[in-house]
Amino acid sequence: MTTEQETATLARRLEELLSRDDVQGAVELLDATHPADQADLFLRLDESERQTVLALLSANGIADLLEHLDEDVLGEVVEQMPRATLARVLDYTEMDIAVDILRLLPPSEAVRTLSQMTTAAQVTPLLGHSDESAGGIMTRGYVALHKEMTVGEAVAFLRATRPLAEEAYYLYVLDAGNHLQGIVNLRQLVVSDPKDKMQDVMTRDVVSVRPDTDQEEAARLLQHYRLRAIPVVDDAGVLRGIITADDIIDVITEEATEDMFRMAGLPGDDSIFAPVAVSARKRIPWLVVNLLTAFMAGGMVAIFEGTIAKAAALAVFMPIVAGQGGNAGTQTVTIVVRSMALGELEPRDAWRVLRKELALGVIRGVLFGVMVGVAAMAWKGQWGWGVVVGVAMLLNMLVAGLMGTFIPLGMKAFRLDPAVASGVFLTTFTDVLGFLFLLGLATILIGQLT
Amino acid sequence: MTTEQETATLARRLEELLSRDDVQGAVELLDATHPADQADLFLRLDESERQTVLALLSANGIADLLEHLDEDVLGEVVEQMPRATLARVLDYTEMDIAVDILRLLPPSEAVRTLSQMTTAAQVTPLLGHSDESAGGIMTRGYVALHKEMTVGEAVAFLRATRPLAEEAYYLYVLDAGNHLQGIVNLRQLVVSDPKDKMQDVMTRDVVSVRPDTDQEEAARLLQHYRLRAIPVVDDAGVLRGIITADDIIDVITEEATEDMFRMAGLPGDDSIFAPVAVSARKRIPWLVVNLLTAFMAGGMVAIFEGTIAKAAALAVFMPIVAGQGGNAGTQTVTIVVRSMALGELEPRDAWRVLRKELALGVIRGVLFGVMVGVAAMAWKGQWGWGVVVGVAMLLNMLVAGLMGTFIPLGMKAFRLDPAVASGVFLTTFTDVLGFLFLLGLATILIGQLT
Numbered sequence: 001m002t003t004e005q006e007t008a009t010l011a012r013r014l015e016e017l018l019s020r021d022d023v024q025g026a027v028e029l030l031d032a033t034h035p036a037d038q039a040d041l042f043l044r045l046d047e048s049e050r051q052t053v054l055a056l057l058s059a060n061g062i063a064d065l066l067e068h069l070d071e072d073v074l075g076e077v078v079e080q081m082p083r084a085t086l087a088r089v090l091d092y093t094e095m096d097i098a099v100d101i102l103r104l105l106p107p108s109e110a111v112r113t114l115s116q117m118t119t120a121a122q123v124t125p126l127l128g129h130s131d132e133s134a135g136g137i138m139t140r141g142y143v144a145l146h147k148e149m150t151v152g153e154a155v156a157f158l159r160a161t162r163p164l165a166e167e168a169y170y171l172y173v174l175d176a177g178n179h180l181q182g183i184v185n186l187r188q189l190v191v192s193d194p195k196d197k198m199q200d201v202m203t204r205d206v207v208s209v210r211p212d213t214d215q216e217e218a219a220r221l222l223q224h225y226r227l228r229a230i231p232v233v234d235d236a237g238v239l240r241g242i243i244t245a246d247d248i249i250d251v252i253t254e255e256a257t258e259d260m261f262r263m264a265g266l267p268g269d270d271s272i273f274a275p276v277a278v279s280a281r282k283r284i285p286w287l288v289v290n291l292l293t294a295f296m297a298g299g300m301v302a303i304f305e306g307t308i309a310k311a312a313a314l315a316v317f318m319p320i321v322a323g324q325g326g327n328a329g330t331q332t333v334t335i336v337v338r339s340m341a342l343g344e345l346e347p348r349d350a351w352r353v354l355r356k357e358l359a360l361g362v363i364r365g366v367l368f369g370v371m372v373g374v375a376a377m378a379w380k381g382q383w384g385w386g387v388v389v390g391v392a393m394l395l396n397m398l399v400a401g402l403m404g405t406f407i408p409l410g411m412k413a414f415r416l417d418p419a420v421a422s423g424v425f426l427t428t429f430t431d432v433l434g435f436l437f438l439l440g441l442a443t444i445l446i447g448q449l450t
Numbered sequence: 451m452t453t454e455q456e457t458a459t460l461a462r463r464l465e466e467l468l469s470r471d472d473v474q475g476a477v478e479l480l481d482a483t484h485p486a487d488q489a490d491l492f493l494r495l496d497e498s499e500r501q502t503v504l505a506l507l508s509a510n511g512i513a514d515l516l517e518h519l520d521e522d523v524l525g526e527v528v529e530q531m532p533r534a535t536l537a538r539v540l541d542y543t544e545m546d547i548a549v550d551i552l553r554l555l556p557p558s559e560a561v562r563t564l565s566q567m568t569t570a571a572q573v574t575p576l577l578g579h580s581d582e583s584a585g586g587i588m589t590r591g592y593v594a595l596h597k598e599m600t601v602g603e604a605v606a607f608l609r610a611t612r613p614l615a616e617e618a619y620y621l622y623v624l625d626a627g628n629h630l631q632g633i634v635n636l637r638q639l640v641v642s643d644p645k646d647k648m649q650d651v652m653t654r655d656v657v658s659v660r661p662d663t664d665q666e667e668a669a670r671l672l673q674h675y676r677l678r679a680i681p682v683v684d685d686a687g688v689l690r691g692i693i694t695a696d697d698i699i700d701v702i703t704e705e706a707t708e709d710m711f712r713m714a715g716l717p718g719d720d721s722i723f724a725p726v727a728v729s730a731r732k733r734i735p736w737l738v739v740n741l742l743t744a745f746m747a748g749g750m751v752a753i754f755e756g757t758i759a760k761a762a763a764l765a766v767f768m769p770i771v772a773g774q775g776g777n778a779g780t781q782t783v784t785i786v787v788r789s790m791a792l793g794e795l796e797p798r799d800a801w802r803v804l805r806k807e808l809a810l811g812v813i814r815g816v817l818f819g820v821m822v823g824v825a826a827m828a829w830k831g832q833w834g835w836g837v838v839v840g841v842a843m844l845l846n847m848l849v850a851g852l853m854g855t856f857i858p859l860g861m862k863a864f865r866l867d868p869a870v871a872s873g874v875f876l877t878t879f880t881d882v883l884g885f886l887f888l889l890g891l892a893t894i895l896i897g898q899l900t
Binding site for chain 1: 484486517605608609612619636637639640641655657672673674675676677678695696698699700702703706707709710711713714715716720721722723726729730733734736737740741743744745747748749751752755756758759762763764765766767768769770772773774777778780781783784785786788789792794795802803806809810813814817818821822825873874877881885
């Protein structure tokens, strides 16, 4: 990977070459640059420079470049490309990416482009699947062999068809009806007797997914069995496509980002470099939800305004009790959400986890309850302060353990994403109940506080 | 992947077979189960059942099982295994995993085990690298070919040596001094003329890492260039090992978990199913840090106790101003930390991001400042309340944008992990300064509040 520094230098050199119309030099620079780095370079060019670069690249070269561009830039580039050029380019891109690109176009444009593609027959069936399903990320770029083929014939077939490297790691053995029978890898082919038949050398026990399997589940399977690719097979056993490890790496990265963002009340598709207006539109809705929950916490305090007027020092302990509850609960929510995402934790384990987190709540509660209770008593010189603050802390630690477990597991049970704003919901409980415990106890024991 | 349900059923059946001493049946059940699923099964067995299962498996079978076990269970199993058995098992495991296992043993035990391994010469050099460096996750299980070898000779060599499938995707072309010259993949071998030499068919432009490269950087490179494996080359250009995509998938998953946990003030190695005492020991230290920061927030409130005694309703707005600041800042911290982890954001972009997040702070500040200001004025019927609450909210939103950007970028600049407890530090600022703005303004305008 060229560093940011190097990319910036390359971009300046390319801009200079383009400004002097040194087409030869620009082409040489692009040819010497890996498409992944070309994509980084491309981001730094202005609109007209980008157009020039696209004009300098072959359809195959543009295809390589598009495969490495982020979705937002991709959208702009594709929109401005003549449909005939786009069709030629998409014939060269990996099919799962061709599908992603076609999805960026208005439906009528997508159909028009598709009609000019030579790979239309293979790409069209992929369009019908949801973006985040196995069908949506699979590619048809695999090598299929008939089960009666011999090893010698298979090698001759590969020599003649010259499949791409990334497509040829696993070879899929089918019957006449395209039903998946087994898998052969290139190594088996190389080391087997040329007269053996595919059905004799193939591995029959194949892990596969359905087209409507969620991409996260496909990722978990590939990771669990340490595979390079996983076939997508329909109800009838017909091979529909394959998902390769590099696409799974992207899925894993994306899903982790999505979970982190959702826990923080951020939409999964916000970007650090998005324009201010876009980010504002994406981030403000959850903050409005949060404001409503903050008003609930404020409302709880308002109920006890009279108590606070008598013992203003209660306000000092409000952020301590609520904040400590929020942080302890965030630890629990985070570990529960992540363990579920990794498939380690199922709703059926709820009791076991709940018992553990409540036990932790008791430990933390006693520990921090005593610490802040003693501190409060030492400061104010009255045992009432110690009891009110200490007990409120103890109870709020139990709420943290309980709600930290219950919120994400409950969301999962209702088939919601456990990550979504778990943090916001959790702190609502630890704030509202933390204030109730502290101020409620203070109201009862007010005689000991003043 | 067998579901939890199926694993439980299988475990019960295995336990039953073991209790009736049906060795034949137990072996058949294990043989029919993928090692990844055997590992899930193993977790559900008790100590003596585990020992029986290990006795039933061959050294190769145990090796497959160990490769799929989690580190904590792995530690227990390995500790109790006779050293001679362990040495035989480790000869069969992938070398990067053999190294991980040897690291679990006390040094003297590791040396004793190593001395009995036939692969000792290959595994020993791997032990010298840090656990999280490229050298620490690389394997020596690759296929090397001499640059003068012909395609025909290479195929004959592969047929004779029968390398494992996962090792044979890329073939590494070396000179007599083991310096990496280029890479050939199996496909190139299959489609090339048998008389061509390796140095003519190989790809010379190879992306590689050094042994001391951080594993995250290796993961980013593999992902950036969409590779299946990446060679590890020392300063002299000598090939030391390779890192394969499946190991990178594990790195990506681990690093994402670590970041999520660290942001929540959880150590990266806590586990949802760890014993209560272990989790308590892991989680409490950060909560103690958090308690100290909470005392800072409480201390800030204490300064203004007199003001609160005069206008107790200020306590109602304390959680609203502080909570909204904390949540807005958490959005910023999360997106900054994640973008840095993905290599999208470098400290040099600090100004650009800071300007954007401050602009967002102004938008959010004006929006929520007006909302809560108007609400406060409507409730209390005095303009002073609107000004105090609204302005405090506006200022705290600016703090959220500023500190949300500054804390993780600053930690990175000082070579600390930006994820570590960013959330705890952020809320310290939004709490302490939020209270200062709210209560400080109230003290100045106290005449308008009562």
